[in-house]
Amino acid sequence: MDDLVELAVLNERLSGVHEPWEARNRLEMLRTRRKNWEHIFNYVTKQEAAATLELIEAANDQAELLLSDESRERASVSELKLQLQDLQAQVDAASRKLQATQDRVQQNLERVASLKAEAAALEQLSLATPSLSSSSSSSSTAAAPQQQQSASAGPRAAPAAASSVVASTAVLDAPAARSSSSRRSSSSSSARQSPPAAAAAASGRPRPDRGLRSSLDAEPALKEFWYPAEFSSKLGEGVMVPFELFDEPWVLFRDAEGRPSCVRDECAHRACPLSVGRVVDGKIECAYHGWQFDGDGSCTKMPSTLLCRNVAVAALPCVEKDGFIWVWPGEGLPPEVPATTRPPPGYEVHAEIALEVPVEHGLLIENLLDLAHAPFTHQATFAKGWPVPDAVKFHAQRMLSGQWDPYPIEMAFQPPCMTVSNIGLAQPGKIVRGATAESCERHLHQLHVCAPGKKGTTRLLYRMSMDFLGWARHVPGIDKAWKGVAGQVLGEDLKLVLGQQDRLQRGGDTWANPVSYDKLAVRYRRWRNGVAAGRLPDGTTGGGRMGGGEGMDSSSGVIRMTAGELFKLDENEGFVDQQQQQQQQAVEVQQS
Structure with missing residues (x-):
């Protein structure tokens, strides 16, 4: 070898x-x-x-x-042995799964049969209920002849009558006997109900439907409005402001002429966020490959390659007015921008703050339109020492008559997402009971813009103006001070509104029992439900106008209300005194 x-x-x-x-x-x-x-x-x-x-x-x-x-x-021999063992194990597992599946199928079949029987019994009961309730008086008069007839019929009639009673009892009790879990669920549900709801359930009368529907999704019809996206003072030359609106990313910048522009924050080349790039000569440049886009979204430069025509990103109509950059996310030609965000004459802007809040924008708007929570929620901040108005106490304690302004505050809701409040101050930092906003010498004007951002979040723009202390605007570090105060107040509200959002996701209802001081928030919710259903009052379109009714400004669509009107008992709005409602329902239950 x-x-x-x-x-x-x-x-x-x-x-x-x-x-x-x-x-x-x-x-x-x-x-x-x-x-x-x-x-x-x-x-x-x-x-x-x-x-x-x-x-x-x-x-x-x-x-x-x-x-x-x-x-x-x-x-091959050893491998075949291993394969055989694996196959045997798979066969055993499949057999066990098959047996478990057959058991579940059998259980489901038995459950379906039980549910069918229960449904048949409930149908018989529902058919029998009207006749029982309508013939309650005649049944008592007919009882004596029936007893006489059964007595005269002899011993054979008694077992027959007894069996019919047992049969009817069995029909009534069949659903409960078949489903103990349903009894437990029903009992726990009734235990959680408020007294009016429990009384309504006991009487068989459904709870009143106030026509209010809360949703954590921004309805598409809400896009047909102008939305403030940023303060004008924050959008300087060369500055980019990324934001989300209706769960879509956008970025603001100024073009070569200084006009505000809004384009989709997503490069047409490789979908890189344009906001991580820079502004060059009034055009936004992508940080990935240097592609540039103008204010209309058209691509004007493609370095290192030939320029392809008709390449662009989406752009929104953009207008600067009254200190805000407004955008229009809707379809078609937008109407004129509403003139409702300008501070009143004689007021100077002291703070402009932009925040992202992790709650749905409608819940935040309803929170801002609610004055009654201030003495309870904000005891550590601006409402420290505020008295609890008697009109708020009314629903839990007693009936009062007359109207009374507990606080010198005027509030308004401006479609689609703005809350305006004007607070009268007798002296800086202090609020006086019994006064009106007009009678006070000093005033604090607040504007909250709650735009729907990413799903479940709100882009909050807060602007505070005052008609006094003008020199305070020039104090070093005052912006940080105001932002700290705003963050503290918002933190007090967030604990509550985040809880509401969680309960809504679990099937809860934030409008189960509205009362008088909810009326401004109720009007907002009714307005939003109407927009979602395609009903804009007075036949108007995307301008957001609302006309008619108390507190309505038909020219601007603003829903205005003073603190006294907020706390006023007004049955015309559909709010009923809970004490009277409980008494009426108790009488109905007793009669039934």
């Missing part, structure tokens, strides 16, 4: 086909694999030919094939 290499090298030298050193290297390489070399030696010695490099390499190929086949044959 060792001499085979020398013999092959000698034959290659004599033939002159390969250089001897090349042949030796290739042969020595084959020789390192001992098992192959044995097969090569046996093959070559059986051939009636010269031992050349070509013959030996051909023999090596056959050896490789032969050895691989043997290896597979040796491994």
Whole structure:
């Protein structure tokens, strides 16, 4: 076997086909694999030919094939055993799953049969209920003849009458007997109900529907309005402001002429956020490959490649007015921007703050339109020491008559998402009971813009103006001070509104029992429900106008109300005194 290499090298030298050193290297390489070399030696010695490099390499190929086949044959038995074990385990698991599935199917079939029987019993009960209630008086008069008839019929009639009573009782009790879990669910549900709701359930009368529907989703019809997206003072030259509106990303910047522009915050090339780039000569430049887009969204530059035509990103109509940058996310030609965000004459802006709040914008608007919570929620901040108005106490304690302004506050809701309040101050930092906003010398004007951002979040723009202390605007660090106060007040509200949002997600109802001081928030919710249903009052469209009714400004669509009107008892709004409601329902339950 060792001499085979020398013999092959000698034959290659004599033939002159390969250089001897090349042949030796290739042969020595084959020789390192001992098992192959044995097969090569046996093959070559059986051939009636010269031992050349070509013959030996051909023999090596056959050896490789032969050895691989043997290896597979040796491994096949063990592999087959392992495969057989795996297959057996899979068969056992499948059998167990099949048995479990069959058990569940049988349980479901039994449950379906039970539910069918229960539904039939409930249908019989519902058909029998009207006749029972309508013939309650006649049943008492008919009882005596029936007893006489059964007595005269002898012993055979008594078992028949008894069996009919048992049968009717069985029909009434069948649903409860079949579903103990339903009894537990019903009992726990009635235990959680408020007294009016429990009384209504006991009397069989449904709870009144106030026509209020809360939703955590921004209805598409809400897009047909102008929305303030940023303060004008915050959008300087070369500044980009990314924000979300209706769960879509946008970015604000100023073009070469200084006009505000709003384009989708997503490059048309590789979807990189444009807001991580920069503004160059009034165009926004993507930080990924340097593509540039103008205020209309058109791509004007593509470095390192030929410029492709008709490449653009989406853009929104954008207008600057009354200190805000407004955008229009709706369809079609937008109307004129409403002039409702300008501070009153004589007021100076002291603070402009932008925040992202992790709650749905409607819940936040309803919170801002609610004055009654201030003495309870904000005891550590602006409402420290505020008295609790008697009109708020009324619903839990007693009936009062007359109207009274507990606080010198005027509030308004401006569609689609703005809350305006004007607070009268007898002296800086103090509020006086019994006064009106007009009678006070100093005033604090607040504007809250609650735009729907990412789903479940709100873009909050807060602007505070005052008609006094004008010098305070120039105090160093005053902006941080105001932002700290606003954050503290918002934190007090967030604990409550986040809880409301969680309960809504679990099927709760934030409008189960509205009362008088909810009326401004109720009017907002009714307005929003009407917009969602395609009903804009007075036949108007996306301008957001609302006309008619107390507190309505038909020219601007603003819903205005003083604190006294907020706390006023007004049955025309659909609010009923809960004490009277409870008494009436108790009487109905007793009568039934």
